[in-house]
Amino acid sequence: CVTYNTLIKGLCRTGKVDEACQLLCVMTESKCFPDIISFNLIIHGFCSEGRFDEAIMLVKEMAWTGRSHENGNDPLPLGQSNFHKLEQAIKISAEMSNYCCTPNVVTYNTLINGLCKSGKLERAYELIHVMEAAGIAPNLVSYNTLIAGFCKSNRFEEANILVTEMPKRGCSPDVVTYSTLMNGFCKANRLNDALKSFGEMLDNGCVPDVVTYTILVDYFSVIGEVNKLYELLDKMEEVGCIPNHVTHSVVVDRLQKAGRTDEAEKLLNRMTKMRHSS
RNA sequence: CGUUUUCUGAAGU
Numbered sequence: 001c002v003t004y005n006t007l008i009k010g011l012c013r014t015g016k017v018d019e020a021c022q023l024l025c026v027m028t029e030s031k032c033f034p035d036i037i038s039f040n041l042i043i044h045g046f047c048s049e050g051r052f053d054e055a056i057m058l059v060k061e062m063a064w065t066g067r068s069h070e071n072g073n074d075p076l077p078l079g080q081s082n083f084h085k086l087e088q089a090i091k092i093s094a095e096m097s098n099y100c101c102t103p104n105v106v107t108y109n110t111l112i113n114g115l116c117k118s119g120k121l122e123r124a125y126e127l128i129h130v131m132e133a134a135g136i137a138p139n140l141v142s143y144n145t146l147i148a149g150f151c152k153s154n155r156f157e158e159a160n161i162l163v164t165e166m167p168k169r170g171c172s173p174d175v176v177t178y179s180t181l182m183n184g185f186c187k188a189n190r191l192n193d194a195l196k197s198f199g200e201m202l203d204n205g206c207v208p209d210v211v212t213y214t215i216l217v218d219y220f221s222v223i224g225e226v227n228k229l230y231e232l233l234d235k236m237e238e239v240g241c242i243p244n245h246v247t248h249s250v251v252v253d254r255l256q257k258a259g260r261t262d263e264a265e266k267l268l269n270r271m272t273k274m275r276h277s278s
Numbered sequence: 279c280g281u282u283u284u285c286u287g288a289a290g291u
Contacts, residue, residue, distance in 0.1 A: 001283080002283050003283085004283085005283040005284080006283055007283095008283085008284095009283065009284080035283090036284080037283055037284045038283085038284085039284090040283095040284040040285075041283075041284055043284090044284070044285080104284095105285080106284055106285045107284085107285085108285085109284095109285040109286070110284075110285050111285090112285085112286090113285060113286065116286095139285095140286080141285055141286045142285085142286080143286085144285095144286040144287070145285075145286045145287095146286090147286085147287090148286065148287060151287090175287085176286060176287045177286090177287080178287090179287045179288075180286080180287045180288095181287090182287090182288095183287065183288060184287095186288095209287095210288085211287060211288045212287085212288085213288090214288045214289075215287085215288050216288095217288090218288065218289070244288095245289090246288055246289050246290085247288085247289085248289090249288095249289045249290060250288075250289045250290090251289090252289090252290095253289060253290065254289085
């Protein structure tokens, strides 16, 4: 089954979701039944091709099949989607693998992420309520995904509302949450707000990581504050945070665009020293 | 350049 799922992942990643769907049927035929991971991969595939209606339809069918199996209801009537074969695969795997193909939190998070990435924030947000109604509690990833979506659209008010609401739902903001906000603010040229988020991150006991620092490195590279860059690198060294290939790439790209390749070179030397002394 | 079967944050693409 792992082998099949690896194949499905490969097909989805290369834009061959339809072939991946066929593989589900092959699986059922060979008595190796698709599991929740198989379906989540397919949903991810649909989303990355922008085929949200099909992704959502698939989730609905999964949910329905799971429920109908528990309650003895009739299956969803056929003929209202292109999924006849898929439906068969779903039903069989629902019967054979202990309902493990009913949508789980990852399923919904995958959908939310797909919708956010294409700017359909309202639909993504609705899914929070949909999943709750289905008895599945949104988790940290659900909230972080939505917050990233709102930040990308410069809708910081709504992002902040989520940040204050999520603890009430049992999800404390983590380093990803705060880094997401910081990135949004930095890209919108709002350094003060970014630093405020940074402070909140520390206050709440989160430890900044290489992504967090790279976001700041990016900002100061764009505005060409080389002194600040050295300060940041000092700080990173102090806390044992090693710049990675993205940090390097950011510095080179930004300073090169500003025509300061000499500075970029010096900074790169500084960063490679950090890698070697660790 | 992908050792890890599915979801979230940084550059490029």
